[in-house]
Amino acid sequence: MRALYTAATGMAAQELNVQVISNNIANMRTTGYKKQRAAFQDLIYDHVRRVGAQASDQGTMIPVGVDIGGGVKTVGTPRLMGQGTLSITGNDLDVAIRGEGFFKIQMTDGTFTYTRDGSFSTDSQGRIVNAQGNLLQPTITIPTASSQLSINSAGQVSVIVPGTTTPTVLGTINLTRFINKAGLNPIGDNLFTETPASGPPQDGIANADGFGDMQQRNLEQANVEVVTEISDLIAAQRAYEMNAKVISAADQMLQSTSGMFR
């Protein structure tokens, strides 16, 4: 009975759907998190009567065929890269990107990763690092005794050094853009790496060339909307139940067949 297996593919798909939704909900307070959604497609069809086949000797054609589908498959879990809302934190080294672009982070092995999480701090040498202690690129070192750290919308970092009254520019936080940012590979810790699907990274300066601008003392919240996720969760659960009902209905049909023989 094909319906049994068809419904099983449906249950498996909804199970994955719930996994994706629960990961979104789990990360609803994760800075710079981008939600995912499960994408489904129908499986191949069994063409019992193919459309266009000859229906009679007179050359009439079957106008509509009998096609029986085999269920559903998951094609991917694309990430929706929409902007998250900004929340004010008041922390000098919190930076949110409003628009396109990622911060570039240098890992301990020298490779680069990319993030939207702009909750930075300084390490023992005064260098700007991310929450895991990896260096923000290009490296900017903040002198120990400086005050009034300011990051402007173009990413320029400046401080007031003791004994002076005018700000000293320490450097500029660059942004990196990808043609297909949805194709980036998430590696956890709010970090992404480049993939063949994302295209090569293009570095640039915030507030120019279509890059977003930077907002100091702000963090970008996850772009997860709780209402959407919960309604998706309900829909997924009901779909799962319905597929389970199909299985029991198909089972009932089989049972009534086997009941015919006594």
Next chain:
Amino acid sequence: MENLGLVGLSRQMTLRRQMDVVANNIANINTVGFKAERMLFQEYLSPTAHEDNFVGRDRRVSFVQDRATMHDFAGGPVEPTKNPLDVAIDGNAFLEVQTPAGTRYTRDGSLQINNQGQLVTSSGFPVLGNNGPIVFQQTDHDINISQDGTVTVLEGTNRVDSVRSKIRMVQFASPQQLVKEGSNLYSAGPGANPQQSVTSKLNQGFIERSNVSSVTEMTRMIEVTRAYTELSNMLQSQGDSRRTAIEKLADVPA
């Protein structure tokens, strides 16, 4: 007497296939752009003997046969996603997709950009514009897709829209002839003549959900299982009465 079993069997076979169709609809309740299928049945009259000068003419027995699965092309609910590469088609058109097997058609507008900058479907097949695949440059950003399918971008520092292509939307005189290929794709037969659609519109930032109605499918499922069980009961009682007949007739009185 024998015909009863065969007629019942013909119905049971079609009911099983109808159940398969219902199961596929329900399995695809979350598939973007999926269109539900409906099964149509027809009567099949058994052929009779050509000579009809028997005593008591040959009577025709009517069986049931599944004639077709109709595509239900009603629009599915449209969901806002805020994703600039999601498009929902308002109207009866399809997007044209380039696959290794030839041009295919889809209603699934959850699009992506691949590593070559091409606009592709979630399975990675290029979506066709008026001049073939739609290609973006590395410096493109702020992609805008207008209702008629025109794709514009801002390019680098240039603050003026540059047109990249126009997404082709085609429609068919008889869309029922489209064949579902799986992977949200339809193929068109050799006779089909896709026409550029002028009435359909694209809505950027939306996707069209599956048009499967859970209530309809559940009702149909109940209908199918009940009809199937009834037939089983009927076939069973037929078997029972035959057995009774054999027992009674063979019962030689002492």
